[in-house]
Amino acid sequence: MATLLEIENLQTHFFTSAGVVKAVDGVxxxxxxxxxxxxxxxxxxxxxxxxMSILRLIPWPPGKIVGGSIKFDGQxxxxxxxxxxxxxxxxxxxxxFQEPMTSLNPVLTxxxxxxETLMAHTDITAKKANERAVELLGMVGISEPxxxxxxxxxxxxxxxxxxxxxxxxxxxxxxxxxxxxxxxxLDVTIQAQILELMKDLTKRLGVAxxxxxxxxxxxxxxxxxxxxxxxxxxxESGSAQDIYYNPKHPYTLALLKSVPxxxxxxxxxxxxxxxxxxxxxxxxxxxxxxxxCRFATAKCAQEYPALEKVSDTxxxxxxxKDNLEEKAS
Amino acid sequence: xxxxxxxxRDDAQFRGTHSDEVLVEVKDLxxxxxxxxxxxxxxxxxxxxxVNGVSFQIKKxxxxxxxxxxxxxxxxxxRCxxxxxxxxxxxxxxxxxxxxxxxxxxxxxxxxKIQIIFQDPFSSLNPRMxxxxxxxxxxxxxxxxxxxxxxxxxxxxxxxxxGLKANFAERYPHEMSGGQRQRVGIARALAMNPExxxxxxxxxxxxxxxxxxxxxxxxxxxxxxxxxxLFISHDLSVIRHICHRVAVMxxxxxxxxxxxxxxxxxxxxxxxxALLEAxxxxxxxxxxxxxxxxxxxxxxxxxxxxxxxxxxxRCEKAVASCSQNVPEFREVKPGHWVACTEV
Ligand SMILES: Nc1ncnc2c1ncn2[C@@H]1O[C@H](COP(=O)(O)OP(=O)(O)O)[C@@H](O)[C@H]1O
Ligand SMILES: Nc1ncnc2c1ncn2[C@@H]1O[C@H](COP(=O)(O)OP(=O)(O)O)[C@@H](O)[C@H]1O
Ligand code: SF4
Ligand SMILES: [Mg+2]
Ligand SMILES: [Mg+2]
Numbered sequence: 001m002a003t004l005l006e007i008e009n010l011q012t013h014f015f016t017s018a019g020v021v022k023a024v025d026g027v028x029x030x031x032x033x034x035x036x037x038x039x040x041x042x043x044x045x046x047x048x049x050x051x052m053s054i055l056r057l058i059p060w061p062p063g064k065i066v067g068g069s070i071k072f073d074g075q076x077x078x079x080x081x082x083x084x085x086x087x088x089x090x091x092x093x094x095x096x097f098q099e100p101m102t103s104l105n106p107v108l109t110x111x112x113x114x115x116e117t118l119m120a121h122t123d124i125t126a127k128k129a130n131e132r133a134v135e136l137l138g139m140v141g142i143s144e145p146x147x148x149x150x151x152x153x154x155x156x157x158x159x160x161x162x163x164x165x166x167x168x169x170x171x172x173x174x175x176x177x178x179x180x181x182x183x184x185x186l187d188v189t190i191q192a193q194i195l196e197l198m199k200d201l202t203k204r205l206g207v208a209x210x211x212x213x214x215x216x217x218x219x220x221x222x223x224x225x226x227x228x229x230x231x232x233x234x235x236e237s238g239s240a241q242d243i244y245y246n247p248k249h250p251y252t253l254a255l256l257k258s259v260p261x262x263x264x265x266x267x268x269x270x271x272x273x274x275x276x277x278x279x280x281x282x283x284x285x286x287x288x289x290x291x292x293c294r295f296a297t298a299k300c301a302q303e304y305p306a307l308e309k310v311s312d313t314x315x316x317x318x319x320x321k322d323n324l325e326e327k328a329s
Numbered sequence: 330x331x332x333x334x335x336x337x338r339d340d341a342q343f344r345g346t347h348s349d350e351v352l353v354e355v356k357d358l359x360x361x362x363x364x365x366x367x368x369x370x371x372x373x374x375x376x377x378x379x380v381n382g383v384s385f386q387i388k389k390x391x392x393x394x395x396x397x398x399x400x401x402x403x404x405x406x407x408r409c410x411x412x413x414x415x416x417x418x419x420x421x422x423x424x425x426x427x428x429x430x431x432x433x434x435x436x437x438x439x440x441x442k443i444q445i446i447f448q449d450p451f452s453s454l455n456p457r458m459x460x461x462x463x464x465x466x467x468x469x470x471x472x473x474x475x476x477x478x479x480x481x482x483x484x485x486x487x488x489x490x491x492g493l494k495a496n497f498a499e500r501y502p503h504e505m506s507g508g509q510r511q512r513v514g515i516a517r518a519l520a521m522n523p524e525x526x527x528x529x530x531x532x533x534x535x536x537x538x539x540x541x542x543x544x545x546x547x548x549x550x551x552x553x554x555x556x557x558x559l560f561i562s563h564d565l566s567v568i569r570h571i572c573h574r575v576a577v578m579x580x581x582x583x584x585x586x587x588x589x590x591x592x593x594x595x596x597x598x599x600x601x602x603a604l605l606e607a608x609x610x611x612x613x614x615x616x617x618x619x620x621x622x623x624x625x626x627x628x629x630x631x632x633x634x635x636x637x638x639x640x641x642x643r644c645e646k647a648v649a650s651c652s653q654n655v656p657e658f659r660e661v662k663p664g665h666w667v668a669c670t671e672v
Contacts, residue, residue, distance in 0.1 A: 042536035157627055187398035188563065192607035192623050214536065217566075217609030221616040240613035256611065258541035260570035263610050265590045268339045269548065270570070272541030276506055 001032040004175055004208050005054070010068035012046075012053045015061065019281035023049040023063075025232040028307070031176065036202065036209045038219040038240075041229035042255075044277060047212045050229075051178050054210075055093065056085050073175060091121040094169030094207075096198075098181035100161035103168065104153045110137075110164055111149030114171060121172045136167040141197060159190035163197070170201060177202065180212040195222060216259050220244060225313075228252050231278055231288035234307060238314030248316035248324065250293045287319070295320040295327050342552065344573070352389040352525060352557050353410070357382050358419035360405050364632060377631050379405040381581035382419075384658070387525075392551065392558040394572035394589070396565060396604075398628060401578040403561045407527045410559070411443050412436055423525075441471055444518035446511075448530035454502040454510060461498030464488070464517050471521065487516040492546060508539035515546065519554075529561045544571055565608050569593050574664075577601050580639040581631055583658060587665040597667045599644045600624075638669065646671045 008028050014021040024046045031037045039047050052058050053065050056077060070077040073092065077085065089095070097103060105113060114133040118124055124132070130149070137145035140163040153161055162182065169177050179198065183191035199222055202209045213219060219226055219240065226243045228236045228251065236249040247253045254273040260266075275292040286301040287293070293300070299319050307317040320327065360380040365371035380402040387393045395403050408414040410421050412428055421428040428439060447453050454463055465484045467473075474480040485495050491512040502510055511531065518526055528547065532540045548571065550556060562568050568575055569589060576586040577598065585598040596602045603624035610616060626643040629635055635642050641651040648671065658668040 042538065159627055187628070188565070188607045189398065189603060189624050190627065192609075192621070195609075196621060196623055215609070216537070216611035217616075220611045220613045221609040221621075244611065244613055255537060258537045259611050260541075260544070260566045261610065261612075262566040262569050262593065262605070262608050263612070263615065265594075266340065266343065266570050269545055270541040272538045272545070274542070276508060276539060 001034060003030050004033045004073060005031040005210075006069075006071040007050075007054070008069045008071075010050065010053055010070065011066045012049050012058055012063060013066050014063045016281070021281045022232050022283055023280055024053060025283070027068075027229075027232075027234055029227050029234060029237060031208050031210060033175070034202075034206045034208050035224045036199070036211060036222055038223035038226045039210060039212045039229060040214065040216065040219050040226060042214060042277060044280070045229040046232040046280075047229055048180055051180050051210065051212055054178065055089055055095065056080075056082075057089075087121070090117055090168075091172040092175050094172075094174040094177045096162070096165050096169050096177060096179040096182045098184045100158065100165045101153065103165045104161060106153055109150050109152055110156075114149075114164075114168060117168055117171050132171070133167075136171055137164070139170075139201070140164070140167045141193075142167075159186055159194060162186065162194055166194070166198060166201070170205065170207070173205070174207060177207055177209045178212070179209060181214070182211070183218070184213070184215070191218075198222075216255065228255070231283065232280055233288070233304075233317065235289065235318070236314075236316045237307070238311075242311070242314040246314070248310050248314060248321045249289075249318045250295050250320070250324065251289050252316075253324065253328075254292075287317075295324060343548070348389050350389045351386045352424060353387040353559075354420075354422040355386075355406070355410065356384050356420040356422065358384070358406065358409055358421070359417045360402070360409055360414060361417045375632050378581050378634055379631060380409065380416075381634070383578070383581075383583045385576055385583065385586060387557055387559060389557055390551075390555055391573040392560050392571055394568040394575040395559060395561045395578060396563065396568050396575060397578035398563060398604075400580075400628065400631065402581045402631075403563075403578060404529055406578075407445065407529050407559060407561055410527060411440070411445055413445075437471075441473070441521045442524045443527070444521055444523040444525070445527040445529060446514050446518050446531045448533050453514060456502055458501075459498065460488075460493075460500050460502070460505075460513050463502075463513060464498075464520050467517065468520050473521065483520070484516075487519055490519065490550070491516040492542070506539075508535055508543060511535060511543055512546065515543075515550070519550065523556065525557045525559070527559045527561065530563070531560075532567060533562060533564060540567070547571070565604060577604070580628060580634050582639050582668065583666075584640065584669070585665075585667045586658075591665055595665075597661065597665070597672045598640075598669050599646050599671075600640045603643075 010024055010027045012024040014023055027050055041047055054070055058065060111133055115129040118129040118132055133149060134145045137148055142148055142163055183194050223240050226240055227234045230251050236252045258270055258272040273292045278288050287304055290296040290300040305317045305319045307315045310316050310321055358380055359382055361376040361378050363373040364375040366374045383406060397403055409416045416429055423439060461484050464487055465480050468480055474483055484498055488495060488497055493512050532543050535543060560572055572589050575589050575592045577584050579600050585601045596605055606622055624643055637652040637654055638656050641647045656668045656670045658666055660666050661672055
């Protein structure tokens with residue numbers, strides 16, 4: 001498949017009174033047409049800032065994209081004017097956030113919000129836009145779509161609102177959807193409904209998707225490829241199988257040992273890493289995981305390890321990536 | 330020593346710590362919140378049936394899990410158990426004493442024995458108090474340790490037990506991470522020398538690596554002090570790991586109760602089955618092989634719950650009588666209870 005999105009060495013920093021927060025510091029990854037790529041990591045590691053950078057929605061001050069490039073469908077998004085960018089957002093790139101009300105206007109009807117998006121981005125008559133809105137609501141599993149058009153967001157449950165947001169994100173036939181924690185606020189049975197819906201629709205329509213989540217189960221169920229983030233960088237990337245069955249970074253290893261499994265009887269205590277992630281305004285030249293790492297050597301304090309190939313599909317940023325098994329036993 | 334030896338030992342320790350003595354018994358607990366209308370005269374127009382006839386026992390030294398989706402009545406059940414909420418009806422028997430019958434003077438003793446830890450440690454910690462005072466004050470107020478030097482010593486001991494350095498005593502809540510604040514919440518609860526702790530979504534807001542640290546801490550404390558836990562959570566994976574027995578709630582009702590492994594390996598209630606199917610497992614090959622049967626619909630309002638079995642509108646196995654008859658919560662095998670006529 002052709003590459004749709006190519007992020008290279010993205011750096012997004014926040015210039016605060018407490019110092020420069022290097023929220024994203026050298027992130028590179030690609031998304032192929034039609035594939036689902038996950039970005040996983042614990043809170044504050046830079047997942048959302050990466051997504052907002054792609055959309056060029058970083059608020060200045062205090063935030064700024066200070067380096068890198070984001071090639072989407074042949075053009076560098078960082079070189080576009082604000083006007084050109086507005087046309088891409090919501091049309092070529094759809095967005096779904098954790099809180100549906102981020103995308104919905106509380107004082108406008110569902111129908112108006114859908115038709116407005118359609119009419120802003122495509123040459124379509126009001127009548128046709130209305131028909132399309134009904135079709136979209138039906139597609140995302142909302143019953144009696146005609147009646148829903150005249151309702152306001154507060155008439156709907158959280159799960160139903162997220163369905164409306166999905167309909168909006170898909171309305172202009174985007175090539176890419178960015179979904180930032182799309183089901184984190186929902187109950188587990190509703191989460192399953194929404195994720196299954198997103199998977200069906202993106203596969204059926206051939207839309208690529210970036211799913212941002214902290215939930216390792218969601219990643220295992222839905223992602224083709226996975227990027228693991230820690231302290232503003234991608235520390236490992238690979239197929240879902242690579243990441244879960246053959247992790248090559250000590251942090252990935254630690255994450256997997258920290259999640260309790262619902263499908264297995266308890267065998268032992270969990271085995272998490274000690275400590276907590278570093279302050280992103282205080283990073284030094286070494287590996288940002290080393291204070292918590294059981295494999296760290298002297299070299300880890302001196303230089304940050306680059307994200308390097310370990311197999312055809314897998315990359316890891318760790319000086320000890322080839323010695324983990326030996327050292328773990 | 331191999332890791333399997335350690336695992337077997339941990340497992341034996343985990344399973345062997347509880348007795349048959351019942352510490353707490355909840356009998357037919359109901360909590361209906363009135364919904365009022367009108368500006369001057371509040372007229373009760375309806376009731377939210379937050380908890381609608383729930384019964385269970387907790388044995389000394391065990392961890393009982395209470396699981397279910399938001400709004401099913403978990404928090405309300407916990408709050409009724411420590412009399413933060415005055416139950417509409419039912420009994421809360423703590424070592425045989427019905428707490429619902431006690432006056433506030435008589436409750437004081439139980440307020441020490443029973444502690445609660447919340448999801449958001451920040452909102453439950455006074456921002457203007459140092460961590461040392463947050464942990465020490467209640468000991469002073471409740472007359473647990475009167476001597477300031479001794480109390481100070483105890484604070485440091487509790488901080489250490491909860492994995493916090495001594496210098497945290499001088500810090501303020503806003504200077505700490507979420508995981509550290511939750512450790513403070515636990516230390517504060519321990520300061521009362523409790524017997525029974527209600528953990529209400531106590532690890533739900535934490536990131537996985539921090540969550541695992543706090544889970545291990547709670548388990549260590551249970552073993553060391555012989556504590557009993559009611560562990561409330563919507564997270565089925567965490568519940569399986571930490572609990573001995575598990576109760577599943579739906580719309581104010583208890584639908585299933587069994588030993589932990591029995592519940593997960595052999596769920597009987599259609600709702601429990603649907604819940605377990607919905608949870609994605611961190612194992613891509615296993616996920617590919619799993620059938621993803623997804624339960625339809627959403628949770629109805631507790632103001633106007635469905636008649637008969639509350640789950641019937643969403644249930645695949647429902648028959649005509651399910652919309653009329655409330656299923657009895659019955660023991661279908663030793664220790665395995667379920668509220669469904671079709672089991
Ligand atoms: N407006 C802002 N000002 C200062 N720092 C910010 C701002 N927005 C985000 N950050 C910082 O950037 C880092 C990454 O945040 P984010 O991308 O939101 O993390 P997550 O992985 O949880 O989505 C965090 O440390 C956060 O504190
Ligand atoms: N003080 C209250 N007044 C009215 N309704 C309440 C009150 N507390 C809880 N409820 C309602 O009771 C139901 C159960 O709530 P809760 O016990 O918090 O559920 P859970 O903890 O399982 O998410 C919900 O519908 C909730 O809105
Ligand atoms: S580079 Fe060193 S400190 Fe960083 S993860 Fe690898 S071994 Fe650990
Ligand atoms: Mg985020
Ligand atoms: Mg609750």
